[in-house]
Amino acid sequence: MSAAAQLAGKELVPRRSPRLPVAIPVDVTVLRSGVPDSIPGRSLDLGEGGLALILAGELHAGDPVAIEFRLPNLSSAVQAKAVVRHQAQLRCGLEFLSLSDEQQAMIRYWTAATSLPATAWLRTQTPEPKPKTADTPHPSLRSLSAAAIIVAILAATLGWWHWRRAWQQLESSITFKEPLAQLDRASVDNPIRLPGEVVNRLVVHKVEPVYPPQTPESQLGGVVVLETVIATDGTVAHVRPISGSAALTAAAIDAVKWWRFQPYRVNGRPVRVETTLAVDFHATEN
Known part of the structure; x- marks a missing residue:
């Protein structure tokens, strides 16, 4: 059974607390040979017990990690320890190990506000009205209630706008759809050309390619050569195939887009680098 199938089967087990879909940036730190990485x-869903997310790197089930994220409409960041419970390619399921009472209250507050309509949630936060008496409510009280409802609606609208903006920024950074013509003109027009063997020594995070499903045995193995532009922050900004099997080209590009490099510096300042990278597919044995 594949890792994805095992993950799907385990998610059928009822959780101790419900989760709600949410897409927010999440920073995950893991120790690799004693060095924090x-x-x-980007999160997929969140609850008091943990969260599911897509990572720009690989983890393994049982890995202890530290996480940090900020819930929509809340100013304080949540910092906690967690453990990897499920992993399938770049998708992970994390279980919280150490949440303070304040952090649990923050998540509980956010899930309650998100799972109910704005007006229904506002009623849950407002004390039950006292039985009416002979006295007629003062007009100013009715005005304050109307103003509170308007403020709640405006806050919900503003929170949705911030969430949508953060989603678009994260999508643009993960899907690598930024066209080469829109990159920093000062460095794109004159990139630094380096040999592949020099750039390979700058790799700090590498994702191995995955064979496409139903690849013919005659096309197993081989090398795909890619023209690559590396940004000043060490991420891959642009990839273009030069040579190699057409059946393996897409898988090679998908893997290289997740590679991370130590920024190449000239006179102490990071610069864009243009190079060719060779992705070697090792033929599997029957």
Whole structure:
């Protein structure tokens, strides 16, 4: 059974607390040979017990990690320890290990506000009205109630706008759809050309390619050569195939887009680098 199938089967087990879909940036830190490695990610759902997310790197079931994220409409960031419970390619399921009472209250507050309509949630936060008496409510009280409802609606609208903006920024950074013509003109027009063997020594995070499903045995194995532009922050900004099997080209590009490099510096300042990278597919044995 594949890792994805095992993950799907385990998610059928009822959770101790419900989860709600949410897409927010999540920073995951894992120790590799005693050195902290920070991996950016995007959440898929969140609850008091843990969260599911997509990472720009690989983890393994049982890995202890530290996470940090900020819930929509809340100013304080949540910092906690967690453990990897499920992993399938770049998708992970994390279980919280150490949440303070304040952090649990923050998540509980956010899930309650998100799972109910704005007006229904506002009623849950407002004390039950006292039985009416002979006295007629003062007009100013009715005005304050109307103003409170308007403020709640405006806050919900503003929170949705911030969430949508953060989603678009994260999508643009993960899907690598930024066209080459829109990159920094000063460095794109004159990139630094380096040999592949020099750039390979700058790799700090590498994702191995995955064979496409139903690849013919005659096309197993081989090398795909890619023209690559590396940004000043060490991420892959642009990839273009030069040579190699057409059946393996897409898988090679998908893997290289997740590679991370130590920024190449000239006179102490990071610069864009243009190079060719060779992705070697090792033929599997029957």
